Amino acid sequence: MQTLKRLSFFLALSLIFWTCTPKTGQKTTETAPQPPTPPAVEEPAKVENTAENDGIIEVIFLQINDVYEIAPLQGGKVGGVARLATLYQQLKEENPNTLFVLSGDFLSPSLLGTLKYQGNRIKGRQMVEALNAAGLQVAIFGNHEFDLKEGELQARLNESGFMWVATNVRHMVNGKPEPFYKEVGGEKRQLPTAFIWEVRDADGTTANIGLFGVTINSNPKDWVYYSDPFQAAQDAAAKLEPVANVVVGLTHLELVQDLKLAGMLPQVPLLMGGHDHDNSIDTVGSVIVAKADANAKTAYVHRMKINTHTGEVFLRSELVPVTAAIPDDPGVKGIVDKWQRIQDEIIGQVVDDPYAVVYHTDVPLDGRESSIRNGQTNLGAFIAAAMANAAKKPVDGAIFNSGGVRIDDQLQGDILAIDWFRVLPFGGQLWEIDIRGSLLQKVLDIGQENKGTGGYLQWHDIQPGPGGWLIKGQPLEPDHVYHIILNDFLLSGHETGLGFFTEEHPDVLKVDKPASGEDARYDVRKAVIMWSRRF
Ligand SMILES: [Zn+2]
Incomplete structure (x- = not known):
């Protein structure tokens, strides 16, 4: 009885099969890489096989x-x-x-x-x-x-x-x-x-x-x-x-x-x-x-x-x-390890222990491009504060271009030294400058105009106020000379809209650069790792 039932089931199925042959496709363009082909199936000579x-x-x-x-x-x-x-x-x-x-x-x-x-x-x-x-x-x-x-x-x-x-x-x-x-x-x-x-x-x-x-x-x-x-x-x-x-x-x-x-x-x-x-x-x-x-x-x-x-x-x-x-x-692990060794060797030139935990945060630090290129984020503020902290002489503020942050992600939990390299892969030096207020204002204004791009600026001790920029809470004065720390790229003339902003600009009155690798300003990641370790 059981066998008969099954047979009729098979017969019914085989009938459906022959009336509903799957469409055979001309390939649209290219065939996908094929997974291993299963062993060839015998020609459907018997009812049971086709079924x-x-x-x-x-x-x-x-x-x-x-x-x-x-x-x-x-x-x-x-x-x-x-x-x-x-x-x-x-x-x-x-x-x-x-x-x-x-x-x-x-x-x-x-x-x-x-x-x-x-x-x-x-x-x-x-x-x-x-x-x-x-x-x-x-x-x-x-x-x-x-x-x-x-x-x-x-x-x-x-x-x-x-x-x-x-x-x-x-x-x-x-x-x-x-x-x-x-x-x-x-x-x-x-x-x-x-x-x-x-x-x-x-x-x-x-x-x-x-x-x-x-x-x-x-x-x-x-x-x-x-x-x-x-x-x-x-x-x-x-x-x-x-x-x-x-x-x-x-x-x-x-x-x-x-x-x-x-x-x-x-x-x-x-x-x-x-x-x-x-x-x-x-x-x-x-x-x-x-x-x-x-x-x-x-x-x-x-x-x-x-x-x-x-x-x-x-x-x-x-x-x-x-x-x-x-x-x-x-096999894949071998390849990953090979690249890790290359990475560690290069990073080891900047920090001693790339895998040390240097910070812990339960609040996610926001490095997503959609956030950091459109407003100051907690991650941007953290980096700018680290820059100010690395200065040799107390600064009035710190600025950097958000495009230096490349992680496009949030950081949470234990932060390792190497994570700061992932956040700021290009590195670069930190320079302290004396800058006339009128030029600082122009740079900050253009930073705002760069909203949505990597030329949008992140700050420390600088704020856009309803009546203009505030530096350490005070209105920016065009004739005043401010002492600011920034990343070297920002003063290179290569940032969007800031072609004029170079060391040669007459309102950049003084530039102080790090002399050696011992100086935290020698690499922004070094400055941020130092700052992270203080908490
Ligand atoms: Zn995407």
Whole structure:
């Protein structure tokens, strides 16, 4: 009885199978890196064998976003690409149809990236090497990828063993938008605007999964062209739908934009987002929008079941903490350690013990670009106070450009000496100047006009008041000479709108520079570490 029942069940299924053959797809552009192909399934000669193909296939997406550090953070507690590699291996054992994706922001900013090695700044080379070894398969551009110079980004594209998908981003060449490319063995391979991931499971069910990837246009460069991400995503989805069983999106957008896009694409079950640094999961209609925490403190694991007969998609999304509970992949760990040694050697030239805890804060110190480039934050105030403290002669105030802060994150808990290098990767000296009030006022005004950019200033003992600037609580007097400490870059003439602000300006009356590495002013990180240790 039992056998008969099962047989009829198989027969019914096989009938459905033959009437609902999954669509076979021409590839839109390029094929995704394929996970290992399962052993070939025999031709369906017997009823039982064809019946095994149930038309249902499961896939897994391993999603990370906004990863700036290859090594674990918070004293080794969270994150780390070597753990991600293991997590990916574990998921592949569970289901060979696993795709490891990264939703943008990983080549910059990072401390390692700003350091010089073999004559060049490292600029994401460490990240590409670690992610290649971890088996990353697909990445999209985040806004921070365009922090790199054009040639640096091209070098990273060429080095990457994973695929890039760029739906709304193009390379401007001689005033014309062209696809970015990856050069492999002298051959230029254009980055696709969308692609199909072909999957097949053990019982022979196949499916085509379409993917697109869109990026926020918040980092304009004359060599980058952005088209509207909403229109581009809709166009890509429309192109993919006829050849795909399901279409999913990778996005590097603000959450509100993701939610808007989800509303425009109700047929897309999943948007794997980035740009925001805190994990979130939202539902718009039946569309899931998921973001993991920055720096791979967590990863999203999306298990998707596709019924190729009905087109139904079931999704189970799980936020997985990336901690010591996941062992390091030894191969990737070797690469991470190699880069750590390079980093420690360079940093060791400034501080003795990069891993000493120098400060503790329960209140997060805000170094997010969206905050620190638009207003004074507690982190900006802390650094400026440290600068004032490092001065040889009491100062009337301290100023620095917020663009020197590159962490684009908040700091909380134990702060290590090396964390200040992550906050201020460019370093630079601190100079004390005597400056006429009229010029100081002009510099501060331009700092305000630079709102939204790295030229926005952070201060100590300086405040914008309703009737003008206050210096140590007193109205700024144009004829008075003030003693101010600032970072050397600010007086270089290279800051936005401040081309005139150099040592040669007649209203810069005196400049006092540190003479040796013993002086805390020799490197802003040294000054901030000294200040941190006082609490
Ligand atoms: Zn971003």
